[in-house]
Amino acid sequence: MLTVNELSYSFTDTGVGKSVLDNISIHVQAGEFVSIIGESGSGKSTLFGLISGLLQPEQGEIILNGKLTHQRLGKVGYMPQKDLLLPWRTVLDNIILPIEITKGSLEEKKEGIRKWLIRFGLSDYEKFYPHELSGGMRQRTAFLRTLMTGKNLLLLDEPFGALDSFTKRSMHEWLLGIWEDLNKTVLFITHDLEEAILLSDRIYVLKRFEKSCIEVKIPLSRPRCSEFIYTQEFLKIRKSLERLLR
Ligand SMILES: Nc1ncnc2c1ncn2[C@@H]1O[C@H](COP(=O)(O)OP(=O)(O)O)[C@@H](O)[C@H]1O
Ligand SMILES: [Mg+2]
Structure with missing residues (x-):
């Protein structure tokens, strides 16, 4: 459904190029729930701006539904951070x-x-x-x-980022509950590790200084519920991700 190949982007509005994304590649298959996790300023929202067509890549390509196109506006469902x-x-x-x-x-x-x-x-x-x-x-x-x-592909930029932890937990339950019926492909930005593991089939870890993007598969079975976070399996994945983020 989406392939991002060797994408690079810099903001040049101050006249000096400020590299935000450097040689990033990701892919999302139909029906997948994929998260992008990374600290603030690592370029997550910029990546969504590029995929949704609000920005154009400096280098690399973005392929939607198998087609390389520069006209991407209106082709994906985009929920911005605000x-x-x-x-x-x-x-x-x-x-x-x-x-x-x-x-x-x-x-x-x-x-x-x-x-x-x-x-x-x-x-x-x-x-x-x-x-x-x-x-x-x-x-x-x-x-x-x-x-x-x-649209089949939904880009959700930190949809639960501003919520308190109780509300967030109930939103996770709710989203996991309707997810199966929605039949949508989701690319989801978060800086919450637990949320990313609980919801996703795969996670890309975006690192700000290395400017790298590492793929992690989440082998938890579905359907899932928020109780999963207390399982040994979950904690093991969490630990390995924490190590990656360091
Ligand atoms: N319009 C802009 N002009 C210049 N720099 C920007 C602009 N938008 C974002 N940036 C910078 O690009 C970097 C990545 O921003 P962003 O994609 O919003 O990160 P994230 O969503 O991961 O927190 C940050 O350093 C930010 O200050
Ligand atoms: Mg952001």
Whole structure:
């Protein structure tokens, strides 16, 4: 579904090139859940900017669905690091954004979204405004909006990064619960090791100073639940990843 080959990128807006990504290669197969983990400033969000087409690579190639293209805007479902919900729109009207101007009646689209609101635990909040929601609800709203793009590949940039650990835990349970039905391919950014292991089939560790990208497979069986984090198997993976991140 996605292949990134020997990608390099520098920000040049100050006139001096600032290398952020250097010779990075990753791949994601259809149906996979893949995470990118790395400390702040290692270029994770920049990589998403490149994949989504907001930025163009300096070197290397990005292949989506087997096709090398420079026109990537609108081809993936991208949930940026800030949820960017429109404050003057209700939950339902935020979620409808990606399909608002597509063909079909608005009422039918709203009915379609209402079915999802139930799965997302938001059905009582359809008419609420973003400032009236809890952090977890805002993230679910933003996630549902990303899902409405109908794209198979979803790029989620630290969707649970701003949540407290209890809410985060319940979001993991929730995501693991609906993951099987969603039938989507996810590339997920996080700096939370536990979250990455629990959710992913594979993890790429992005290292800031070495500018390297190391692939780690997560051999935990599915379906998973948040209790997995207490198993010996989980701790072993966690330890080896911690060593890699050092
Ligand atoms: N628009 C920009 N102009 C210049 N430098 C930037 C810009 N956006 C990000 N950077 C720099 O690029 C590096 C990587 O940023 P980013 O991709 O946001 O990292 P991460 O998401 O891993 O925290 C950081 O050093 C950051 O300061
Ligand atoms: Mg970031």
